[in-house]
Amino acid sequence: MGEPLTVGVDFGTLSGRAVVVRVRDGAELGSAVFEYPHGVLDETLPATGRALPPEWALQVPGDYVGVLRNAVPAALRDAGVDAGDVVGIATDFTACTMVPATADGTPLCELPEFESNPHAYVKLWKHHSAQPQAVRINELARARGEKWLPRYGGLISSEWEFAKGLEVFEEAPEVYAAMRHWVEAADWIVWQLTGSYVRNACTAGYKGILQDGQYPSRDFLRELAPGFESFVAEKLEHPLGELGSRAGSLSAEAASWTGLPEGIAVAVGNVDAHVTAPAAQAVEPGQMVAIMGTSTCHVMNGAELHEVPGMCGVVEGGIVPGLWGYEAGQSGVGDIFGWFVEHFAGASHEELTRLAARQEIGEHGLIALDWHSGNRSVLVDHELSGVIVGQTLATRAEDVYRALLEATAFGTRKIIETFSAAGVPVTELIIAGGLAKNALLMQIYADVTNLPLSVIGSAQGPALGSAIHAAVAAGAHADIRVAAAAMGSVERAVYRPVPAHVTAYDELYAEYTELHDYFGRGGNDVMHRLAARKRAVAKGQS
Ligand SMILES: Nc1ncnc2c1ncn2[C@@H]1O[C@H](COP(=O)(O)OP(=O)(O)O)[C@@H](O)[C@H]1O
Numbered sequence: 097m098g099e100p101l102t103v104g105v106d107f108g109t110l111s112g113r114a115v116v117v118r119v120r121d122g123a124e125l126g127s128a129v130f131e132y133p134h135g136v137l138d139e140t141l142p143a144t145g146r147a148l149p150p151e152w153a154l155q156v157p158g159d160y161v162g163v164l165r166n167a168v169p170a171a172l173r174d175a176g177v178d179a180g181d182v183v184g185i186a187t188d189f190t191a192c193t194m195v196p197a198t199a200d201g202t203p204l205c206e207l208p209e210f211e212s213n214p215h216a217y218v219k220l221w222k223h224h225s226a227q228p229q230a231v232r233i234n235e236l237a238r239a240r241g242e243k244w245l246p247r248y249g250g251l252i253s254s255e256w257e258f259a260k261g262l263e264v265f266e267e268a269p270e271v272y273a274a275m276r277h278w279v280e281a282a283d284w285i286v287w288q289l290t291g292s293y294v295r296n297a298c299t300a301g302y303k304g305i306l307q308d309g310q311y312p313s314r315d316f317l318r319e320l321a322p323g324f325e326s327f328v329a330e331k332l333e334h335p336l337g338e339l340g341s342r343a344g345s346l347s348a349e350a351a352s353w354t355g356l357p358e359g360i361a362v363a364v365g366n367v368d369a370h371v372t373a374p375a376a377q378a379v380e381p382g383q384m385v386a387i388m389g390t391s392t393c394h395v396m397n398g399a400e401l402h403e404v405p406g407m408c409g410v411v412e413g414g415i416v417p418g419l420w421g422y423e424a425g426q427s428g429v430g431d432i433f434g435w436f437v438e439h440f441a442g443a444s445h446e447e448l449t450r451l452a453a454r455q456e457i458g459e460h461g462l463i464a465l466d467w468h469s470g471n472r473s474v475l476v477d478h479e480l481s482g483v484i485v486g487q488t489l490a491t492r493a494e495d496v497y498r499a500l501l502e503a504t505a506f507g508t509r510k511i512i513e514t515f516s517a518a519g520v521p522v523t524e525l526i527i528a529g530g531l532a533k534n535a536l537l538m539q540i541y542a543d544v545t546n547l548p549l550s551v552i553g554s555a556q557g558p559a560l561g562s563a564i565h566a567a568v569a570a571g572a573h574a575d576i577r578v579a580a581a582a583m584g585s586v587e588r589a590v591y592r593p594v595p596a597h598v599t600a601y602d603e604l605y606a607e608y609t610e611l612h613d614y615f616g617r618g619g620n621d622v623m624h625r626l627a628a629r630k631r632a633v634a635k636g637q638s
Pocket residue numbers: 108109110388389390391429430431432433434435445446449529530531533534537
């Protein structure tokens with residue numbers, strides 16, 4: 097018998113990563129990645145070959161099981177350990193990513209009668225077509241003075257459970273009728289591991305509008321859309337599991353997929369962003385973790401409840417039991433850089449970064465808005481779109497690339513300032529996720545926010561965070577704080593703000609704020625008009 101180990105599995109936007117971790121000190125002994133064979137379905141539905149409408153983003157749930165079957169055994173092989181030493185497994189997922197399922201958890205898209213219906217598939221977090229539903233939820237909640245609304249910064253997102261659920265109810269009543277559970281993928285995967293459904297407190301709070309033990313009322317839902325009043329009772333409500341607790345035991349079937357021992361602890365599901373906080377040892381108030389990849393999520397604990405305008409939410413026990421967990425985010429970050437590299441630049445991230453790093457601040461003469469995937473915080477509007485001001489015939493690809501890097505840093509500063517102004521000061525910014533590898537981007541973030549940047553010690557933050565949760569669920573550490581101290585890691589103040597850069601960026605940030613408020617706060621509604629026109633044209637074509 098060797099030392100106790102756990103397995104953490106991170107289900108990202110394009111792939112799932114498994115990591116094998118030593119419980120004593122968090123050493124990562126082996127890992128493996130499995131790319132989802134279907135990736136993100138955002139153009140056509142393979143079952144029919146038909147085009148999907150704008151802003152759609154679907155996934156195939158079988159791909160997630162592929163991660164359990166492939167990445168977990170491969171990570172065990174990579175680690176060269178005896179699977180018998182693994183005492184627990186935990187998973188984290190993108191969110192809000194929703195699976196419409198039958199009573200036994202079968203995704204509707206796996207039933208022959210629904211395989212051609214796009215609404216029967218998983219709606220990925222960045223499926224943004226439920227914005228009209230989100231707008232109606234927000235208008236009605238404001239008019240009725242619903243007391244849960246300020247817990248979400250005053251706006252519910254189109255990415256979340258109610259907007260996406262209402263979209264299914266209104267656009268695919270046959271799917272809605274057949275769906276017994278509207279399940280977060282974070283919980284669906286735990287269901288596959290244990291054979292039983294436990295709803296995690298994190299997504300229920302942030303994405304499912306569960307506050308002080310209550311969901312939005314039947315009355316509210318009836319007024320929103322007659323017939324939708326039973327949504328909570330019939331599709332959503334389910335017993336909750338606290339973060340770090342044991343959801344159940346690994347079933348015989350899941351043991352055969354993964355090569356892990358049957359009966360080991362399986363932790364309650366979690367979100368990729370929130371689970372990263374303990375991996376970065378950021379479990380105390382004021383320590384904000386920015387998980388920077390395709391998108392950025394900002395998560396932070398607080399001792400008290402405050403209402404921060406435009407935050408994604410504040411949930412009691414949403415990150416660590418006993419504290420208020422705050423979340424904000426930017427829907428597109430690496431995705432925006434990737435879009436530019438893929439469609440316009442003719443050069444790689446590395447080459448563009450190298451060229452952009454030679455420039456002085458402001459040399460390119462550009463300012464951009466980072467809304468190519470909408471704005472998650474603090475405007476919470478997915479019909480906003482990207483802007484680049486200042487282009488001339490002299491503008492080069494590296495100029496635009498740098499302006500896009502800077503735009504996302506300004507977006508993060510807007511979030512930090514909004515938190516601080518609402519009485520939730522950010523005392524430390526800790527970076528996790530794939531973008532930490534871009535040193536220019538990191539220095540820009542330090543200069544724009546005027547904060548020293550700490551960087552998580554692991555390249556697999558979410559998967560390590562899951563392994564930490566697995567250790568707690570297995571009883572190998574007393575709680576998440578204790579496990580984070582033993583297994584998490586962070587390097588402090590790796591990037592420090594340069595005073596002259598801070599001053600230069602203060603001026604550009606003022607310009608960003610002008611554009612931000614002009615396009616995002618009603619100065620000019622052109623982005624909404626263009627989005628409406630795009631939708632109308634797409635509708636006419638279908
Ligand atoms: N050197 C780089 N600099 C900036 N962005 C990059 C670089 N390399 C990849 N990206 C972007 O990073 C994103 C992937 O980040 P990653 O953390 O690996 O993914 P995920 O968020 O899905 O876990 C992609 O959107 C890609 O465009």
